[in-house]
Amino acid sequence: MASMAMGIRRVGLPRLLLHLSVLLIVILWLVPTAGILITSIRDRDQITTSGWWTAFSSSTQTQAARLGAPSAAQQQGSNYVISGNVFEDGVEGKVREFGIRIADPREFEAGETADLGEGETLVINEDGTYIHSKTGPFDGERGRRVYLAVATPPVFTTENYESVLTSQGIGQAFVNSLTVAVPSTIIPILISAFAAYALSWMEFPGRALLIALVVGLIVVPLQMSLIPLLRLYNEVGSLLGVPSRSFVGIWLAHAAFGMPLAIYLLRNYIAGLPKEIIESARVDGASDFEIFMKIVLPLSFPALASFAIFQFLWTWNDLLVAMVFLGTSRDQVVLTGALNALLGSMGGNWEILAASAFITIIVPVLVFFALQRYLVRGLLAGSVKGG
Amino acid sequence: MASQMISAIGVVVAGVFACALYYWLSDKLLQVIFPVSDSNIQVASRNLNRRSLVRPWLFLGPALMLLGVYLIYPVIATFILSFYDRSGANFVGLANYRWAFYDAGFRQSIFNNLLWLAVVPAVCTFFGLVIAVLTDRIWWGNIAKSLIFMPMAISFVGASVIWKFIYEYRGGNETQIGLLNAIVQFFGGDPQVWIALPFWNNFFLMVILIWIQTGFAMVILSAALRGIPEETIEAAVIDGANGWQIFWKIMVPQIWGTIAVVWTTITILVLKVFDIVLTMTNGQWDTMVLANLMFDWMFRGGGDSGRSAVIALVLMAAVTPIMIWNIRQANRETEGH
Incomplete structure (x- = not known):
């Protein structure tokens, strides 16, 4: 103390x-x-x-049970006795209290001898065994109804996960989400890095205007793009005779929507690389392509990683773009879409919703904890420097 | 399933390879078209100039094409479509704007969006600042920060399921399995269907976004706080200022710019809030917001591109001041380079 x-x-x-x-x-x-x-x-x-x-503590529930029928009574001296177990086979639990009226299922403690009047007594033990006795023969056809407060030990199971992964289609949706997110993350990186290099280290008319355009496009609401793109996709689809909703369509859409932020983040980083390195390479006769591939790209790894994490989290967690550009069929629906659909159809079935939700969030959360350093760096570069 | 994964990985490899090939080939092509040889100095320097004139556009080409098709063209097309009827075929002048002005659902959405804008950025920034200040003072601050930051990795849909479970309501005498109702019951109150209480339900939905975004505000503001020169705080301590005064009069004014950035970033996010409302209420019980209304009109009864375009333009108009401010800021920075 x-x-x-x-x-x-x-x-x-x-x-x-x-x-x-x-x-x-x-x-x-x-x-x-x-x-x-x-x-x-x-x-x-x-x-x-x-x-x-x-x-983690055992839960107490009220159950009803029926004692043995009078025909099962055995005579012991002057008493008629029915004995047995209130639990059916395989049911686990502990009787805490019992009663004979539904209004008061906790009238008697387990193990206590309950006096039911007219010489009738009942003892129900914790393990469910009971002795029901009476000084005279039991009447009626059926056994007495009793009410029990049963404590069930906590039960943990992986059944919910097995069920959602197979029968609820979450397993397939998981694969679909990966199919959407991985190409949507990697494809824009190279494209935006080349653009960022041009905007940082090449002199050409209109450069300042392009930078301003990219900065402006970062905040354009996605909603502005949806209607014309939906029409465009339908037209292209019918023109080429292919379905308008496909993985290719959403890869391109995600790549394009992530492009302004990608170019902006990478340009900030690439423009900050030491001038001497790039100029000495130029003097040595390296072309811009070579400078980019051999010097700029390897040096920009932290910025590339920051953007990749952003883009992965954003494409994995996206619902709106997937709802517009992908179908709702099993082979196209992504995790967020599947979870949203389950919320509608499985409203109160929390074992299904909880397991599905956890499968949905586990991948981005793991990515988050593993690569938090880069994420924070990207956030700081994206908002503190440029606004 | 496995074949789908393999084809996705194939796409990644092929896509990266195709991109690299494009840049490499276009660079090579440039050298073939504009050869630089030692024999003729004049031609060589002219061709070198031409190369450096064309090369930026080769590097920028794919990015500009994506931006053009997916962002610039749609912005213009949405603007034009807002003057056309539901199919986009007939010009109707300002009819869609007039509809929006008198539509009760639209007004409800505007009201709710304003409510979100008034509450969420302020609360996130305030909580973020307070938590940043508190966690900077303890040895396990980084662990605490990382845990509070974690919801940012969770999708809005996942977060909605998480919170819907907290708000879960069970009727009659059933045991309440939603945490909020259990707490209310514990203190003797009556359980409620929280997300179906008009007006107040908006706040229950906002809590979800606040839960997600406070970590973001905290991380940015915490970095800004670390940038404050020690001397200013030491000077204040010597002058006898207490903790409260130091916080409001010394620290906050020095990170004012960062606070503004956090505020506007969250404001943009709040304007576009969609997933949370869709999964929690789908706009029922007076919770509709603009992004959801727009999505509704996009598909309702075969879709009305005119009306949903008007709603999208309202969102666009709302972010325009922030956009202009950002561009100015960026221009100032580029000139500084």
Whole structure:
């Protein structure tokens, strides 16, 4: 105690408060994701009967059961006794309390002898075994109905994931998302890097205007492009006799939509490379193509990585572009689209929604944690420098 | 599935190879068309000049083509389409604009967009700044930051599912499995269908975007805070300023420019908010925003390109001031080089 008090005094109350408030904010920020993650591995019956925050303690549910029929009674001295187990085969759980009226299923503790009147007694033990006895013969045809408060131990399962990956089409959607995101990320890099080099190290009329154009295009809302492009795609599709919604179409669209930011980020970086390196290469007789491939491209790796992460996150997480340029059929729908469709059709089935959501977010989150350094660098270059 | 992946990887390899081939071949072609030989100095220097005149456009060509087809042409076409009827075939003058002016759904969307614009950028920037200041003072600040930053990697659709689960409502006497309703019930309140409460539901949707974007504001502002010269703060401490005064009078004024950048960046994002509203309510219960209204009109009853073009133009008009400001800023920088 004394040492702890010393510790607090050394750290100081304001500092302790600082640590606690940051901890609180972090928890607040993590709780929503934790809810989905925990729910995705819970048993579906438990999801609907108890909150995910109780997932690690056993949940208590009220169940109804029927005792053995009077015909099964055995005479023991003057008493008639029915015994057995309230749990059917394979059901796990512990009886906490029991009762004989639905209004009060927790009238008696498990193991306690309940006096039901007229010489009738009932004991239900934790494991579900019961002894129902009466001083005279039981009447009626059917056994007595009892109500039980049953504590079920937490059940964790991978069933939800198996189910969404196969029967809900999330597995295929995952592959579709990769099919969209990977080419959409890599193809624009080389194209924009060449453009950025031209805008940084080549002198030509109209250069300042082009830079201004690129900066302006960064903020143009995607919505401005959708209607004419949809019409264009339909026309091209019918002209060439190919479906207007295809992976090729969305690759080009994503590449183009990412282009302004890519050129801008790369130009900022490439223009900042030391002048001496490029000029000495020129003096040595290297062509612009060679300078670009051998000097500029390798040196620009950090900027290329920043943009690639942006573009990957953006294309993986995109819903709007996919809804317009891709179909909704199983072989084209991406994860975000599939998840959106499940929200409509599987409204309350949280075991399916949670597992699907987790599969949707896991790839970008892993990319985020692995390559955070480059992402932050890109963000700083993109917004602090140029605005 | 596997074959689809292989073909996607094939596309990547082929695409990169084709791009490289284009640049290499066009460069070679340039050298063939404008040869530079030692025999004739005059011709050689003329051809060198010509080469350097053409080469930038070869480098820029593919990028400009993509920008032209996918961004510049559509902006012009959308503008023109806004004066045409639903099929885009007949000129109708200002009819679509008149429709927008009197349409209740459009006005609702404008109102909601303004609400989003008023709340989200301000809250994100404020939280981001506060968290940046707090985390800069503790040894595990970087871990905390990285965890708060993490939602930025999550798609809006994924985030919507995450939060829809928090807002989940169960009727009757059923156990509440949504965290918010469980908390409300714990404190003796009545569970609500949060996303169906007109007006207030807008705020429940905004929370999702705030959750995602605060990390962004925090990262940018934290970098700016680190750039503040130590001496200014030390001087303030010597002069007897307390923490509160140092924050508002010394730190905030020095990072004012960065705050503006964060604010405008989030503003642009908020203007285009679409996925969250689509997945949470699809515009029901008075939550419609412009981007969703536009998407609706694009496909509703076979689509009305005129009306949705007008809605897109409203978004465009809203970002135009920011666009002009950005261009000016960039021009100033290029001149400085």
